[in-house]
Amino acid sequence: MQSPQPTHHDVIIIGGGPQALAVASRLREQTPGALYTDTEHERLLWHVRHKKRAPNVQNIDPLAVHSESYPCAATPRELSILVLDKGAGKWMHQWRRGFEALEISHLRSPMFFHPDPSDPDALKAFALREGREKELVEIEGVVSRMVSKHEQKKKRYVKRKPLGSNVNERDRCQYFTPSSTLFCDFCDEVIDRYNLANIIQQGDVRDIQHTVHPATSESIFHVSLSDGRASTSRYVVLALGAATIPNIPRPPIGEERCAMCHSSEVIARGFVVCPALQEKINRGEETCVALVGGGLTSAQIADVLLRKGVSHVYLICRGHLKVKHFDFPLTWLGKYKNLHHADFWSQQDPAARVAMIREARNGGSITPAYHAILQSHRAAKRLTIKPHTTVADQTWCSASRNWNIHLAPATGPAKTICCDHVYWATGSTVSIGDLPFLANFRAAHPIELCCGFPCITRDLQWRPDVPLFVVGGYAALEIGPAAFNLLGSRSGAERIVRRMGEMMEGGCDSCGVEETTLGAEGEDDGEWDGLEELRGGAGNWFEALGEIDA
Structure with a gap:
């Protein structure tokens, strides 16, 4: 054909x-x-x-x-x-x-x-x-709250004023x-x-x-x-x-695939509770799930699992649960965002920029709303949060068709939990x-x-x-x-x-952008040519300082 x-x-x-x-x-x-x-x-x-x-x-x-x-x-x-x-x-x-x-x-x-x-x-x-x-x-x-005139006057006498x-x-x-x-x-x-x-x-x-x-x-x-x-x-x-490579220490093989998945698979298939786990819930059996991850997706999956009938969920986090509104600091959004962007763009080393990105995002975090939801499940004794804990090993039992998850906490003795299903909400490696x-x-x-x-x-x-x-x-x-x-x-x-x-040929096209050449009619006002690009909303103002001084 x-x-x-x-x-x-x-x-x-x-x-x-x-x-x-x-x-x-x-x-x-x-x-x-x-x-x-x-x-x-x-x-x-x-x-x-x-x-x-x-x-x-x-x-x-x-x-x-x-x-x-x-x-x-x-x-x-x-x-x-x-x-x-x-x-x-x-x-x-x-x-x-x-x-x-x-x-x-x-x-x-x-x-x-x-x-x-x-x-x-x-x-x-x-x-x-x-x-x-x-x-x-x-x-x-x-x-932020409004500051009264009286408080503003008092701050005038502070030698070193904070950014606010x-x-x-x-x-x-x-x-x-x-x-x-x-x-x-x-x-x-x-x-x-x-x-x-x-x-x-x-x-x-x-x-x-x-x-x-x-x-x-x-x-x-x-x-x-x-x-x-x-x-x-x-x-x-x-x-x-x-998201390219899911972060799973050991991908499941054989029949293990029915009892282990990554959060990206949950989104791809369009449902959280897998068929084997749903069958146990329908039969009224006690069910237990291990959920690895400390980001917003892990909190969302935990909430859905508990509302769908799972008896107990262990939320395993390698650090503490970070609670913040956005997955990067508010300073990158507010009125001082240009300070951070200028610092970021002034870095010429790609590795330095990657370090700034990782520091700003600082791993996974959950919103205050979902933190309150998790605390309500925790108060009902249906959710156990294991902070500063990693998964040392996992073994699958074919006879009982469940997992033995060996936990390694930062402090205290090791512990093993038995669960029906394992969810990895650990993100993916960018590659x-x-x-x-x-x-x-x-x-x-x-x-x-x-x-x-x-x-x-x-x-x-x-x-x-x-x-x-x-x-x-x-x-x-x-x-x-x-x-x-x-x-x-x-x-x-x-x-x-x-x-x-x-x-585009001819200087403009359907991109809504026009190329305007400075001095197209033979005029020269003595300005540096790069100012036209800056005035058009492009370029780097900080690089222009050296050119103008020269």
């Missing part, structure tokens, strides 16, 4: 989750909202002062423009986009399945974590427009968490608004090849799928989850080098890897000569600790689309 002819597209996005949705919607958005308000304000004012160099914004009134938006070039044509999802070929299918399996009622993220490029407040506006404000729950303990709180009262409206149904409906609205429903297909990528046309020097990607289909494109975006479909591509276009993360460019490009882009957790060396979360989706999409716009 002859293979079908490859279909050609401008952009192929591999992945169908929120990161992919952020890139696809940004490619269709002509007037995206600002990521950094101060920078965008300066860009707008620069356009107003230099009308001759930016003819497309001559009639813009700076007072009539929204404070968190900026003008962009018109779109001469719409890009052809193909999104390949390994699962069901539907937007955010795996995301929704995980939320349903773990019965998550509300997200962990605040209101400004979303993939809509049009407005940072788009999710809040959607909730108000639909009359669903009751589905928003305030994240308590984040916004991270979030002001005026930002309280942002620190609400939406319900999972509200967020999914909001994403469906984004998909409909940008007409993205028909560009996604089911497809398991088998291989990626990159060539350059000898006559036109045009970059061409050839993406092969496991079912024999193939597609070509000018650009490829990897929008995959960073882009272990993605099988990238093996040939990496051999042809090698780059440096650091602790499994690719050392990509500041524009999230694989190499300057290879227009393959990376977004999500694998882009953490450039985005920072937020790369794994929804917060990193919009900033990553903005970098990628801006770089695509620079590479």
